[in-house]
Amino acid sequence: MSILTETFTLNNGVQIPKVGFGTWQIPDGAPTYDAVAAALKAGYRHIDTAKVYHNEKSVGKAMRDSGIQRNNIFLTSKLPAETKTYKGAIADFRKTMENLGTDYLDLYLVHAPWPWAEKGANYDKENIAVWQAMQDIYASGKVKAIGVSNFNVHDLQNILIDAEVKPAVNQIRYFIGYTEPEVTKFTKENDILVEAYSPLATGGILQNAAIEKIAANYDVSVAQLAIKFVLQNGALPLPKAAHEEHIKNNAQLDFHISTEDMVKLNQLKTEL
Template sequence: MTILTENFTLNNGIKIPKVGFGTWEIPNGAPAYNSTKWALKAGYRHIDTALVYENEKSIGEAIKDSGIARSEIFLTTKQPAQNKSYDQALKDFDQSIKNLGVDYVDLYLIHAPWPWDLAGQRFNQENLAVWQALSEIYQSGCAKAIGVSNFDVEDLQNLLENSSVRPAVNQIMYYIGFTEPKISKFCQENDILVEAYSPLATGLMLNNPTVKEIAAKYQVTSAQLALRFVLEKGALPLPRSTQEKHIIDNAKLDFELTSTDLELLSELKDTAPKHYHNETQG
C-alpha cells in the first residue's frame, strides 16, 4: 500500500485517489504524452487536465496506450472559464470528450467563476447556467462527479443556494503559507473536497529555510514535505512535472508529520511571495 492507492470519498460517494498528476503548462505532444505515461507507470491513477491546457489529446492517447483499464483511472478535465453559457458549456464538454477519446470523465470542473481577464467580477447567473449544464452531464453519467475551481465563498454559496447538486470539489491554489483558510473552512463545513493546485508554488517555495529544515528532519525533499503537508491538511495535492524522476519522487509520501511540525508549517507566512496569486482569494 502506498499513498497512490489511497482515496478520499467525495460527497456523492465516488472514490478519488488522494494524489493527482497535474498537467497545467505541459504542452500537447511528447511532453504531455510522456509525462502522463510516466505518471501512470509510477502508479498514479488520477490525472488532471483542462480544455484550455490544449493537451487533452496527448493525455488521452497516453491513457489508452497505458494498457490500464479506463475504470482504474480517475480523469478530470475542466470547462473553460471564459465560456459562461449553458449551451457553450455543453459544447465544451463534448470537445473535451472528443479530445480525450473517452466516453466519460470522472470529474468535470468549472475552471473559474469569471473569465480570466475579468477576475473578481461576479457572474452569479452565468455560473448557475453553466452549473445547470454540468448537472445534466452528471445526471447523464458522462461525468461521475462535478465541481469547481477558483471559487470563493460567495461563488460557492451561489451554487449551494440555487441548485440541488452540490459541488464535489473546489480546486484552488494551495501550498504551505497560502492555504486560503476562509475558502478551505467553508469547503470543509459543506463537505466539498479541496484540491490543491500549485502545491509546490511552481517550485518557488522549495528553498524556504523552515521547509528545508523540517524536510531534512524527515529525510525527505522539500517537495515531498510540501505535498505531505497538503494531505495532512485534508486536501488533495496535484503535483506536476515533466521529469520522470520528479514524478516518481512526488509520490513517495508515506510518512507522517508530528502535530508540532504540522502546526509550525501551518503558521508559516507565504513561502512563495513572488508566486502569482489569485487576486480574489487569499
C-alpha cells in the same frame, strides 16, 4: 499500501485517489504524453487536465497506450473559465470528450467563476446557468462527479442556493504558506473536497529555508514535505512534474509530519 492507491470519498460516494497528477503548463505532444505515461507507469491513477491546457489529446493518448483499463484511472478535466452560457458549457464538454477520446469523465470542474481576463468580476447569474449545464451533464451519466475550481465563499454560496447537485470538489491554489483559510473552511464545512493545485507553488517554495529545515527532519525533499502537508490537512494535492525522477519522488510519501511541525508549516506565510 501506496498513497497512490488510497482514496478520499466524495460527497456522492465516488472514490477519488488521494494524490493526482497535474498537467497544467506541460505542452501538448511529447511532453504531456511522456509525463502522463511516466506517471501512470509510476502508479498514479488520477490525472488532471483541462480544455484550456490544450493537452487533452495527449493525455487521452497516453492513457489509452498505457494498457491500463479506463475504469482504473480517475480522469478530471475542466470547463473553460471563459464559457459562461449553458449552450457553451455543453459544447465545450463535448469537445473535451472528443479530445480525450473517452466515454466518460470521473470529474468535471468549472475552471473559474470568472473569465481569466476579468478575474474577480461578478458572474453570479452566468454561473448559475453554467451549473445547470454541469448538473445536466452529470445526469447524463457521462461524468461521475462535478465540481468547481477557484471559487471563493461567495461564488460557492451563489450556486449552492439552488443547486440540485452539490459540487463534489473545489480545486484551489493551495500550498505551504498559502492555504486560503476562509474558502477552505467553508468548502470543508459543506462536505466539498478541497483539491490543491500548485502544491509546490509552481516551484516557488522549493528554496524556502524554513521549509528545507523541516524537510531535513524527515530526510525528505521539500517537494515531498509540501505534498504530504496538503494531505495531512485533509486536501488532495495535484503535483505536476515533467521528469520521471520527480514524478516518482513526489509519490514517496511514507512518512508522517509531526503535529508540532504541521503547526509551524500552517503558520508560515510565503510571498508568491
